[in-house]
Amino acid sequence: MAGKPKLHYANGRGRMESIRWLLAAAGVEFEEVFLETKEDFEKLRSDGDLLFQQVPMVEIDGMKIVQTRAILSYIAAKHNLYGKDLNEKTLIDMYVEGTTELMGMIISLMFHTPEGKAKQSAMIIDRATTRYFPAYEKVLKDHGHVFLVGNQFTWADVQLLEAILMTEELKSDVLSKFPLLQAFKTRISNIPTIKKFLQPGSQRKPPPDDEFVAKLRKIFNI
Numbered sequence: 001m002a003g004k005p006k007l008h009y010a011n012g013r014g015r016m017e018s019i020r021w022l023l024a025a026a027g028v029e030f031e032e033v034f035l036e037t038k039e040d041f042e043k044l045r046s047d048g049d050l051l052f053q054q055v056p057m058v059e060i061d062g063m064k065i066v067q068t069r070a071i072l073s074y075i076a077a078k079h080n081l082y083g084k085d086l087n088e089k090t091l092i093d094m095y096v097e098g099t100t101e102l103m104g105m106i107i108s109l110m111f112h113t114p115e116g117k118a119k120q121s122a123m124i125i126d127r128a129t130t131r132y133f134p135a136y137e138k139v140l141k142d143h144g145h146v147f148l149v150g151n152q153f154t155w156a157d158v159q160l161l162e163a164i165l166m167t168e169e170l171k172s173d174v175l176s177k178f179p180l181l182q183a184f185k186t187r188i189s190n191i192p193t194i195k196k197f198l199q200p201g202s203q204r205k206p207p208p209d210d211e212f213v214a215k216l217r218k219i220f221n222i
């Protein structure tokens with residue numbers, strides 16, 4: 001029996017948070033190894049564990065997987081969260097790319113100056129409400145099901161919920177014009193494994209603060 005997946009990253013959201021979400025949604029317990037210093041990162045590199053000298057890296061099933069999307073795809077495929085056929089998988093890929101784009105903008109906010117953050121946040125909310133959320137509202141309307149794809153929750157649903165909650169941290173009423181997404185948020189949040197991950201005390205990380213950004217700068221020399 002393989003041990004629990006082991007996640008190597010700093011102790012915060014960054015690029016690892018979507019991986020924590022998907023493992024938790026799949027009901028998979030995981031361990032975390034937190035990089036605290038530049039030396040911690042350099043050791044992973046010198047041990048030859050990072051194919052591209054980068055983290056996130058996840059040790060799972062005898063592999064040391066890097067590249068966030070490769071890690072997520074493996075978890076989704078292994079835990080039956082990637083659709084039942086090529087058509088569903090392709091829809092999931094499309095929807096995941098959209099939420100990855102939206103979350104990528106939000107994740108990078110932490111590196112902006114206060115004035116830059118205000119301007120970038122306004123752009124993000126505009127994109128969320130004029131490009132991304134209208135698309136997912138339409139998908140839910142056209143598909144008629146409770147999920148984005150098929151008739152069970154998939155990687156696409158997990159990542160859309162994560163993106164909704166992250167966007168609401170910027171603007172709490174961002175879903176005001178999207179009733180289907182409001183219902184979707186409630187429904188997916190109540191899936192037992194996700195509900196548990198949303199409880200305090202889970203391995204879900206808080207929004208980034210100055211301390212976390214300072215640590216990232218130290219670890220990654222940025």
Ligand SMILES: N[C@@H](CCC(=O)N[C@@H](CS[C@H](CC=O)c1ccccc1)C(=O)NCC(=O)O)C(=O)O
Binds near residue numbers: 068
């Ligand atoms: N394609 C890859 C990219 C992975 C990646 O950019 N890893 C970084 C740390 S995360 C970064 C922290 C601050 O720079 C961050 C955190 C949040 C937002 C943007 C970047 C890294 O290892 N940087 C060392 C180097 O590149 O030499 C993947 O999808 O996994």
